[in-house]
Amino acid sequence: MADALNLVFDLDGTLIDSAPQIHAAVNSxxxxxxxxxxxxxxxRGFIGNGVEVLFDRLLAFKGLTHDADLQAELVGNFVRLYEEAxxxxxxxPGVSTAVSDLAAAGHHLAICTNKPEGPTHAVLRHFGLEKFFTVVVGGDTLPRRKPDPAPLLSAISALGPRQTIFIGDSEVDAETARAADVPLALFTRGYRRTAPEDLSAKLIFDDHAALPRLIAHLAPRL
Structure with a gap:
């Protein structure tokens, strides 16, 4: 189709609300x-930059910033627990239908997240979404994570050369989109703290059910 796009999605706070699960696993x-x-x-306030940064922030919150062995143990235990929870x-709401409809419309879908690849694939399988995403770039796929543009650019390269929209929910996603020079579609019900209008999004939405229609309207103008 002439207006087929690369649609690269963040995961946590964009497609899934995982904050309660992350909170429970952290406390465990x-x-x-x-x-x-x-x-x-x-x-919730510390989510967005990957597991290592999450635990950096949690340990700093407790004043335990210089115990590398403790941090490594906590991160390893967290990933093992979280991957199966x-x-x-x-x-x-509306994610499954929106993703299915966007794929059926001929768009090429990918995930670009700071969540490690293992838990990312596990949660996509759990919700029956993995078949829609031909490319998954996780927080441990490359040496660098968002907001560095490398993961997003890697996902785009794997999808092939066409117009791209990055769909995310947070300041990290907005910074990544700017660094990669890719327009951002901002989902407003995620883990963002900044006002939506301050994140330079091309599209702002609060309902996934509306996303296929909004993308169809936006595509010819990119």
Whole structure:
């Protein structure tokens, strides 16, 4: 189709609300080391730059910033636990239908997330979405993570040369899109703290059910 696009999606806060699951897993691994947990609001505020940065921030919050062995153990335990835990993770309303409709319309779909590849593939399989995403770039796929543009550019390269929209929810995603010179579609119900109008998005939406129509309207103008 003439207006087929590359549509590269962030995952957490964009397609799935995983903050409750991340919060539970964080508190579980901290408790196993005899350390107190965190409120969900605190954990949610630290999501977005990958697992290592999440634990950097959590340990700094407790004043434990110089214990590399503890951090490595917590991160390893978290990833093993989180990769198999889905009971507190949910798709945002309308995601399954929107993704299916966008693929059926001929668009080429990819994931670009700071979540490690293992948990990313696991959660996509769990929700029946993996078949729609021919390319997955996780937080451990390359040496660099978002907001460095390399992961997004890698996803685009794998999809092939055509107009691209990056669909995300956060300041990290906005910075990544700017660095890669790719227009951003901003989902407003994720983990963003900045006002939507301050993130230079080409498209702002709060309902995935509307996304196929919005993309169809935007595509000829890119």
């Amino acid at each position: 691994v901290f408790a196993a080391k005899g350390l107190s947990g965190f409120s969900q609001e605190t954990v 889905f009971d507190l993770t949910a798709l945002y």
